[in-house]
Amino acid sequence: MTAPLLEVDDLHTxxxxxxxxxxxVDGVSLSLAAGETxxxxxxxxxxxxxxxxxxxxxxxxxxxxQVTGSVRLAGVDVHGVKQARRRELWGTTVAMVFQDPxxxxxxxxxxxxxxxxxxxxxxxxxxxxxxERAVELLRQVGIPEPARRAGQYPHELSGGMRQRVVIAMAxxxxxxxxxxxxxxxxxxxxxxxxxxxxxxSLAERLDMATILVSHDLGTVAGRTDRVAVMYAGRVAESAAxxxxxxxxxxPYSQALIESIPSIESRPHSLLATIEGSPPNMLAPPAGCxxxxxxxxxxxxxxxxxxxxxxxxxAAGSVVACHFPLTAPLQHQRQEVxx
Amino acid sequence: xxxxxxxxPARTHASTLTATDVVVEFPVGRGQKVxxxxxxxxxxxxxxxxxxxxxxxxxxxxxxxxxxxxxxxxSGSVRLGDLELTELGSRDLRRARARMQIxxxxxxxxxxPRRKVKDLVWEGRSIWGxxxxxxxxxxxxxxxxxxxxxxxAVRDKHPHELSGGQCQRVCIARAxxxxxxxxxxxxxxSSLDVSVQAQILNxxxxxxxxxxxxxxxxxHDVSVVKNISDQVMVMxxxxxxxxxxxxxxxxxxxxxxxxxxxxxxxxxxxxxxHAQQVSVELPSPLDPPSGCRFRxxxxxxxxxxxxxxxxxxxIAPGHTxxxxxxxxxxxx
Numbered sequence: 001m002t003a004p005l006l007e008v009d010d011l012h013t014x015x016x017x018x019x020x021x022x023x024x025v026d027g028v029s030l031s032l033a034a035g036e037t038x039x040x041x042x043x044x045x046x047x048x049x050x051x052x053x054x055x056x057x058x059x060x061x062x063x064x065x066q067v068t069g070s071v072r073l074a075g076v077d078v079h080g081v082k083q084a085r086r087r088e089l090w091g092t093t094v095a096m097v098f099q100d101p102x103x104x105x106x107x108x109x110x111x112x113x114x115x116x117x118x119x120x121x122x123x124x125x126x127x128x129x130x131x132e133r134a135v136e137l138l139r140q141v142g143i144p145e146p147a148r149r150a151g152q153y154p155h156e157l158s159g160g161m162r163q164r165v166v167i168a169m170a171x172x173x174x175x176x177x178x179x180x181x182x183x184x185x186x187x188x189x190x191x192x193x194x195x196x197x198x199x200x201s202l203a204e205r206l207d208m209a210t211i212l213v214s215h216d217l218g219t220v221a222g223r224t225d226r227v228a229v230m231y232a233g234r235v236a237e238s239a240a241x242x243x244x245x246x247x248x249x250x251p252y253s254q255a256l257i258e259s260i261p262s263i264e265s266r267p268h269s270l271l272a273t274i275e276g277s278p279p280n281m282l283a284p285p286a287g288c289x290x291x292x293x294x295x296x297x298x299x300x301x302x303x304x305x306x307x308x309x310x311x312x313x314a315a316g317s318v319v320a321c322h323f324p325l326t327a328p329l330q331h332q333r334q335e336v337x338x
Numbered sequence: 339x340x341x342x343x344x345x346x347p348a349r350t351h352a353s354t355l356t357a358t359d360v361v362v363e364f365p366v367g368r369g370q371k372v373x374x375x376x377x378x379x380x381x382x383x384x385x386x387x388x389x390x391x392x393x394x395x396x397x398x399x400x401x402x403x404x405x406x407x408x409x410x411x412x413s414g415s416v417r418l419g420d421l422e423l424t425e426l427g428s429r430d431l432r433r434a435r436a437r438m439q440i441x442x443x444x445x446x447x448x449x450x451p452r453r454k455v456k457d458l459v460w461e462g463r464s465i466w467g468x469x470x471x472x473x474x475x476x477x478x479x480x481x482x483x484x485x486x487x488x489x490x491a492v493r494d495k496h497p498h499e500l501s502g503g504q505c506q507r508v509c510i511a512r513a514x515x516x517x518x519x520x521x522x523x524x525x526x527x528s529s530l531d532v533s534v535q536a537q538i539l540n541x542x543x544x545x546x547x548x549x550x551x552x553x554x555x556x557x558h559d560v561s562v563v564k565n566i567s568d569q570v571m572v573m574x575x576x577x578x579x580x581x582x583x584x585x586x587x588x589x590x591x592x593x594x595x596x597x598x599x600x601x602x603x604x605x606x607x608x609x610x611x612h613a614q615q616v617s618v619e620l621p622s623p624l625d626p627p628s629g630c631r632f633r634x635x636x637x638x639x640x641x642x643x644x645x646x647x648x649x650x651x652x653i654a655p656g657h658t659x660x661x662x663x664x665x666x667x668x669x670x
Contacts (some may be wrong), residue, residue: 001394043531188393190560193602215532218604259536261565265602267584268543271536277501322586 003075005176005209006032006055008026009068013047018175020282026233034176037203037210039220039241041256042230045278047308052179052229054079056096057086074176091118095170101162106168112150114169117224122173137168142198142311156208160191161310164198168284170203178203180276181213196223217257221245226316229253232279232289235308239317249317249324257329288321296323353419353437355382355405355520355552360414362400368567372623374400376576377414377652382421382520387546387553389567389584391560391599395623402522402556406438407431412509436466439513443525445505449497455482456493460603462516473655477515484548485541503534510541514549522554527562539566560599564588569656572596575623575631578650582658590657592664594636630662638663 013025025047026116032038042048053059054067057078063068071078074093098104105114115134119125126132131150138146140249141164152160164182170178180199200223203210205252214220220227221241228238229250237250248254258272276293285292291301300322308320362375375397382388392398404411407423423434424639439462442448449458456478457464468474479489485507506526513521523542527535543566545547546553557563563570567584572595580593617661621627621634629647633639640662650661 043533112379188391189560189602190598193604196604216604217532221604255534259533261536261539261559261561263561263564263588263600265561265565267567270540270543271565273536273540274533275537277503277534332377 004031005034005074006030006051007070007072008055009070009072009092011051011054011071012067013050013059014066014068014124016064016066016218017282022281023233023284024281025054026284028230028233028235029069030228030235030238032209032211035203035207035209036226037212037224038226039224040211040213040230041215041217041220041227043111043215043256043278045232045281048213048215048229048230049181049232052096052181052211053204055211056094056179057089058096060086063245074316088122091122091173091175093175094177094179095173095175097163097166097170097178097180097183100186102154103263105162107154111152111154111157114165115150115172118169124306128206133172137172138165140171140202141165141168142194143168159187160194163187163191163195165193167198167202171206174206175208177209177211179211179213182215183212184219185214185216192219193216199223216332217245217260229256232284233281234289234320235318236321237319238308239319240314243317245329247326247328249311249319249326250290250306250321251294251296251325254325254329255293255295298323352384352419353421353519353552354384354553355438356380356417357401357405358415358417360404360411360416361402362397362404362409366624370624373576373626374623375411376626377580378573378576380578380581382554383408384519384552385546385550386568387566389553389561389563389570390554390573391558391570392558392573393558393620395575395620396573397623398556398558398573399524399553401573402412402440402524402554403445405520405554406435406440416554436462436516436548436604437518438520438522439516439518440524441506441509441513441526444529444647445502445509446497448509449505449512449565450556451497453496454493455487455495455497455500458497458508460517461512462512465515473648480513481515485514487511492518501534503537506530506534508540510538510545510568514545517549518551520558521553524556525558526555528557528559535562539568542566560588572599575621575626577631578660579632580661581650581657582659583656590654592653593659593661594638594661595614595631595632598635630660 008028008030011025011028015022015024028051040048055071059065061077076089112131112134115137116130119130135146135150138149143149143161143164184195187195203253212220212224224241227244229236229240231252236252244253248257255274259274260269275292279289287302287304288306291297306320306322308318310318311324313325341519358379360375361377364372364374366372378401382389392396405416409660410424423435426434459478461475482489487507527538530538555563556567564584564587570582570584570587571578572580574595579595580591582591627634628644630643633643642662648662650658650660652658653664
């Protein structure tokens with residue numbers, strides 16, 4: 001058996017703040033095989049973006065941050081090597097696509113230069129060869145008239161086109177893993193779908209592993225092999241995507257799925273809500289972090305933190321709950337005034 | 339039993355909000371104009387909710403703001419009951435605006451950062467005067483409670499001390515304090531987390547009912563709009579494409595653009611023949627396409643679509659559509 005492409009073991013990312021230690025990622029373990037797609041979902045503050053950046057090595061040990069645990073990417077310990085070695089990984093082994101395409105692009109550089117820069121640095125291509133490859137990459141991400149677009153500045157492109165450029169940049173050096181952090185949040189709905197379709201087809205064609213980080217469950221549904229649901233810095237549940245959406249085992253996953261309005265539901269029906277707000281990460285509660293908002297919580301949940309364990313479900317499915325749910329999800333929506 | 343039937347007796351207001359042929363254009367120099375809204379008509383009967391759906395740049399926020407004359411439309415009429423808002427002088431307009439309130443997308447920037455919650459909620463009343471018997475503090479506390487906030491916890495806080503969802507609740511309290519007839523919600527949940535979004539949507543739904551409000555609900559998310567509205571108007575590049583009763587809109591809507599939006603919902607199958615998109619850029623609102631404005635992205639566009647602008651036609655009760663290729667009675 002070959003080693004997985006990515007292995008994250010008991011990862012903690014802690015920010016030192018004037019008000020104390022902020023444990024943004026608090027003990028996350030996961031692994032990803034080559035070519036596999038993983039969705040990481042959670043609300044803002046759940047630590048999903050910090051996790052993505054820590055895997056990438058953009059967040060590492062420093063004056064204000066502490067990373068413990070390990071991230072092994074294609075056999076390299078991302079946080080145990082020198083910065084120079086980490087930089088060699090970026091682009092060639094792992095690449096990242098961020099939420100806002102405009103801030104990922106340099107407004108005073110032409111589109112082509114964004115692409116040729118890494119090609120010349122990592123691949124050592126000549127100017128002409130890099131330019132040819134850049135145009136080819138733009139064509140690959142579905143940009144019409146790629147040669148002309150390469151000569152334009154980012155402000156001349158629409159939001160969707162800019163995000164395509166950012167994706168082309170990420171793909172420039174054939175990474176084995178692409179981390180897309182909310183890649184479609186800043187885009188219009190019809191464009192969102194195009195970008196997600198593009199990411200999916202590229203991942204399949206290039207046999208690239210993908211981590212899709214999103215707050216939007218709909219983005220992840222049907223586009224990933226597995227999903228990890230994060231809550232307050234920890235993984236609440238991780239399983240095959242169909243399993244999470246069909247039979248969520250953690251009460252948080254269930255509540256999150258139920259709180260999304262469905263196109264099928266009747267107008268004016270009230271949505272299921274998760275009362276309260278996520279815990280303060282400067283002083284997270286003992287026990288299960290979701291206990292205060294959980295409709296099934298008992299005393300034990302407030303005292304003893306549940307471990308992320310298989311708990312007798314399908315292979316590869318783990319849940320951090322003392323009393324995992326077993327019944328398939330039913331969209332029970334309360335009618336107004338009922 | 340539908341909710342509207344159930345709710346009808348509780349409604350106290352009786353003014354219908356009507357807009358006819360509203361045009362809003364913004365000059366951008368060199369004689370060019372952004373055609374933000376080009377002749378949109380709508381009607382919001384008392385106690386109902388009209389959803390306005392569309393992508394960024396379609397003019398949905400502009401029409402929402404034109405309804406409260408912020409800025410007034412370049413032409414067309416907006417009536418609240420018998421009152422023609424576009425012809426009012428500034429004094430009368432101020433008075434009329436108190437009957438309409440707006441909820442903005444970003445609740446944090448909508449609130450003055452230097453004022454306390456209790457003053458923010460009371461601000462409108464302090465301008466309009468308070469002639470009731472009940473003391474101010476009691477009214478503010480009641481209102482905070484009715485939007486799901488604990489008065490003791492938030493009364494003396496500033497907006498930066500609250501979460502986004504709490505700030506949006508303060509904005510809603512502030513609007514409801516004026517006892518408006520119409521509430522215009524411009525993307526009220528798009529900057530909020532999923533679980534908070536559900537809380538705010540439920541709050542708007544129950545408030546609309548208990549305060550007898552008409553609502554104009556503007557958003558880009560099809561499911562969200564469908565869920566809260568009685569009727570949904572779909573806009574594209576400054577024009578209305580389709581007005582459809584929300585109940586069965588995912589089955590009955592026929593305009594190719596509406597179908598495209600429905601097909602863009604993540605996880606929805608693309609079975610409808612109109613859902614396939616011709617992949618081109620959104621045309622510039624400076625120089626919108628001739629005829630049907632959607633034709634450049636439409637999979638079924640023909641020469642007629644370029645030559646002749648489709649008019650809004652009623653194809654079923656309460657269901658109008660502007661497309662040459664929809665036969666009357668095609669509504670399944």
